Amino acid sequence: MVQDQRFGKASAINLFLKNTSADIYVIESGDTLPGKDTIEKLLRPFLVSEIGMTGGHPLPQDDPNRFLGFTIHLLRRLLRKGTGYFLNKGSNNAKDRKRLS
Numbered sequence: 629m630v631q632d633q634r635f636g637k638a639s640a641i642n643l644f645l646k647n648t649s650a651d652i653y654v655i656e657s658g659d660t661l662p663g664k665d666t667i668e669k670l671l672r673p674f675l676v677s678e679i680g681m682t683g684g685h686p687l688p689q690d691d692p693n694r695f696l697g698f699t700i701h702l703l704r705r706l707l708r709k710g711t712g713y714f715l716n717k718g719s720n721n722a723k724d725r726k727r728l729s
Contacts, residue, residue: 660686 629643641655652674654667666684673679688704690697 657686 629647631640631643634640645653652671654670656662670682670684673682688697688700690700692698692701
C-alpha cells in the first residue's frame with residue numbers, strides 16, 4: 629500500500645486496517661525494540677473473550693544514574709499509575725477497564 633501523500637503514522641495505520649482483515653493485529657513502532665516475548669505478552673489477554681485491545685509501553689534503556697536517564701525513569705514512574713488495564717470489547721469508557729494479572 630502506498631499513499632500518494634504522507635499524512636503520518638495514524639493515517640498509515642488506518643489505511644492498513646481498512647485494507648486488511650484479521651482477528652488480531654499487532655502494530656509495532658519503528659522507534660522501539662520489542663523483547664523476545666513481547667508479542668506473546670500482547671496476545672495473552674485475548675484469551676479472555678471480553679478483551680478487545682491490549683497495548684504495551686516502552687521501557688527506558690538509559691542509565692538512571694545519569695541526568696537524562698534519571699529524568700526518563702522518573703517520568704515513567706510518575707506515568708505508570710493506571711497501566712495494566714484493558715477495556716472491555718465495544719467500550720471506550722475508562723470506567724469499563726479491567727485489570728489483568
